[in-house]
Amino acid sequence: MTLLNQKQKHRVSFTLNGVPVEIEVAPRTLLTDALRHGLGATGTHVGCEHGVCGACTIQINGAPARACLTLAVQVEGCVVRTVEGLAPAPDQDGQYRLSILQAAFRRHHALQCGFCTAGILMSLDAFLRETPLPSVEAITEVIGGHLCRCTGYAPIIDAAMEAAAELRGDAKHV
Amino acid sequence: MKPPPFDYLRADSIDEALAALHQHGGDARVLAGGQSLVPMLNMRLTRPSVLVDIMRVASLGEITTQRNELIVGAAVRQATLQQRPGLANEVPLLAAALPWVGHWQTRARGTICGSAAHADPSAEIPLCLTALGGTIRLRSRRKRRTVPAETFFAGTMLIDKDDDEMIEAVTFPMRRPNTGYAFAEVGRRHGDFAMVACAAMVDVAGIRLAVGGVADRPTARAFPLLEGSALDDALNEFAWALEARDDLHATARYRRDLVRQLGRQVIEAARS
Numbered sequence: 209m210t211l212l213n214q215k216q217k218h219r220v221s222f223t224l225n226g227v228p229v230e231i232e233v234a235p236r237t238l239l240t241d242a243l244r245h246g247l248g249a250t251g252t253h254v255g256c257e258h259g260v261c262g263a264c265t266i267q268i269n270g271a272p273a274r275a276c277l278t279l280a281v282q283v284e285g286c287v288v289r290t291v292e293g294l295a296p297a298p299d300q301d302g303q304y305r306l307s308i309l310q311a312a313f314r315r316h317h318a319l320q321c322g323f324c325t326a327g328i329l330m331s332l333d334a335f336l337r338e339t340p341l342p343s344v345e346a347i348t349e350v351i352g353g354h355l356c357r358c359t360g361y362a363p364i365i366d367a368a369m370e371a372a373a374e375l376r377g378d379a380k381h382v
Numbered sequence: 383m384k385p386p387p388f389d390y391l392r393a394d395s396i397d398e399a400l401a402a403l404h405q406h407g408g409d410a411r412v413l414a415g416g417q418s419l420v421p422m423l424n425m426r427l428t429r430p431s432v433l434v435d436i437m438r439v440a441s442l443g444e445i446t447t448q449r450n451e452l453i454v455g456a457a458v459r460q461a462t463l464q465q466r467p468g469l470a471n472e473v474p475l476l477a478a479a480l481p482w483v484g485h486w487q488t489r490a491r492g493t494i495c496g497s498a499a500h501a502d503p504s505a506e507i508p509l510c511l512t513a514l515g516g517t518i519r520l521r522s523r524r525k526r527r528t529v530p531a532e533t534f535f536a537g538t539m540l541i542d543k544d545d546d547e548m549i550e551a552v553t554f555p556m557r558r559p560n561t562g563y564a565f566a567e568v569g570r571r572h573g574d575f576a577m578v579a580c581a582a583m584v585d586v587a588g589i590r591l592a593v594g595g596v597a598d599r600p601t602a603r604a605f606p607l608l609e610g611s612a613l614d615d616a617l618n619e620f621a622w623a624l625e626a627r628d629d630l631h632a633t634a635r636y637r638r639d640l641v642r643q644l645g646r647q648v649i650e651a652a653r654s
């Protein structure tokens with residue numbers, strides 16, 4: 209049993225994008241705030257803070273999760289992945305490349321202001337791992353868990369379908 | 383939109399969780415997937431002094447079958463149950479309804495029992511429990527008891543559970559031979575709260591229709607095997623009996639019409 213008093217801060221350890229991290233938080237601290245304010249990982253955005261908009265979506269142990277509906281103390285010992293972990297390791301020239309999914313978003317103009325993008329990328333990254341051959345309907349349902357006020361969603365769906373094909377290795381490139 | 387302060391207790395066993403509930407009673411809340419409780423905390427609609435996290439209690443994460451029941455433990459996430467091979471065979475109604483529970487992202491965290499504990503009148507899981515005649519297994523340090531879904535859901539976010547009790551599991555009766563099941567729902571968008579959700583179960587003896595989103599709790603009613611205008615009349619009478627009210631999302635009249643239309647749709651689908 210672990211009992212964490214509300215009046216104190218407590219150390220929480222987890223893996224963030226492959227790197228072990230530690231942070232001191234009160235029990236009521238949301239994971240969004242722990243990531244953004246505590247660890248400076250501001251790629252995860254915060255819209256509604258009650259689970260509706262999807263902007264804060266990250267991955268916990270490989271599954272999608274609303275960071276705003278997660279207490280930081282709940283991820284003790286977990287593997288957490290955020291949008292900062294999407295781009296693969298730098299090339300020899302030290303330059304970061306976009307992941308296949310990110311590059312497809314760029315080609316299809318699947319983002320405008322970008323506020324929703326981090327969350328959508330994390331959802332799709334998890335979804336395409338479990339569903340390599342998705343239907344447009346299935347992608348639409350996953351995107352349905354996010355609000356985007358700019359794109360109208362159609363370019364996001366196109367980007368996701370193209371990324372899925374490329375990840376399977378049968379891309380007809382643009 | 384930040385939760386008020388609380389102590390956080392991570393239980394490693396059911397006994398630890400029950401001891402905390404025994405000690406703190408109504409000041410404690412069980413935290414499972416957090417998809418209903420954490421929004422309530424963020425909006426400060428609830429102010430528990432202790433949260434009891436049960437997700438690391440291994441025995442609560444089990445899905446088992448016993449006699450003719452599927453038993454789902456308190457820490458089983460909705461996505462885990464949805465991905466269970468053979469669910470469509472074991473509890474077809476649940477397999478049909480789970481894709482409608484929240485979003486793909488929230489099902490990955492939210493639990494089956496948590497949705498029952500939250501008791502939103504439009505929620506799909508309480509509706510399935512009510513339609514099928516499922517049960518809720520409660521446990522405290524004092525005793526264990528099993529409550530039928532039809533009396534467990536007692537009103538909007540109101541359940542028949544004492545302060546020191548926790549839901550240990552819920553049970554769904556498994557598919558019966560020569561019985562059809564169907565589910566349908568209408569909401570503003572997929573993943574939004576249902577304006578009306580209907581679940582039907584039809585066998586040679588008759589029809590059982592359960593409706594969510596209209597009254598203050600999911601409500602089931604049995605009919606004989608009616609057809610044509612006799613079925614229309616019965617559905618109309620049921621629609622009125624649910625005492626729909628106007629709200630932000632839909633008028634009472636629209637809800638009654640949805641009960642009539644969706645009701646017929648699921649009954650016909652369950653029959654075929």
Ligand code: FES
Nearest residue numbers: 255256257262276
């Ligand atoms: S900020 Fe988490 S879902 Fe909107």
Ligand code: FES
Nearest residue numbers: 320322356357358
């Ligand atoms: S790109 Fe602006 S909200 Fe989606």
